[in-house]
Amino acid sequence: MIRRQLTGFLIAGAIGFGVDAGILYAALALGAGHVTGRLLSFLAAAFVTWRINRRFTFPTRNAAPPWREWLRYLAAMSAGGAINLLVYSVAVHHLPPSAWGPLLAVALGTGSGLVFNFLSAKLWVFRHRS
Numbered sequence: 001m002i003r004r005q006l007t008g009f010l011i012a013g014a015i016g017f018g019v020d021a022g023i024l025y026a027a028l029a030l031g032a033g034h035v036t037g038r039l040l041s042f043l044a045a046a047f048v049t050w051r052i053n054r055r056f057t058f059p060t061r062n063a064a065p066p067w068r069e070w071l072r073y074l075a076a077m078s079a080g081g082a083i084n085l086l087v088y089s090v091a092v093h094h095l096p097p098s099a100w101g102p103l104l105a106v107a108l109g110t111g112s113g114l115v116f117n118f119l120s121a122k123l124w125v126f127r128h129r130s
Contacts, residue, residue, distance in 0.1 A: 008058075009052065012053050015046040015048060017045070020044070046077050047070075049077070076116075076124060079116065080113040080114070081113060084113030086110040092101065092105045
């Protein structure tokens with residue numbers, strides 16, 4: 001069961017990445033700045049991944065009110081993003097200088113954020129769905 005949920009979560013994340021990048025580039029093309037564009041793209045990607053995860057990754061008929069679940073999901077994904085950035089920053093600061101350092105820092109940040117996001121989705125946002 002957890003393997004299926006993790007696979008679904010990863011697929012939703014990949015789709016969300018595409019939405020995130022597409023909305024960001026569209027917002028930038030329409031004249032939004034990088035911060036505004038990123039905020040819009042994050043919200044769009046979070047909404048899309050929430051809908052995918054609630055329908056396919058953690059499905060059930062017994063669900064919390066959608067607005068409450070959406071707010072929990074948004075909070076959890078935002079916290080996971082902050083963890084990603086924090087781990088990345090710490091890794092960049094502590095890793096010895098090398099060509100591979102930034103890539104390793106990104107991988108560590110992404111992995112940390114992913115673990116937090118999956119567990120918070122499974123154990124908090126969609127706990128009534130498991």
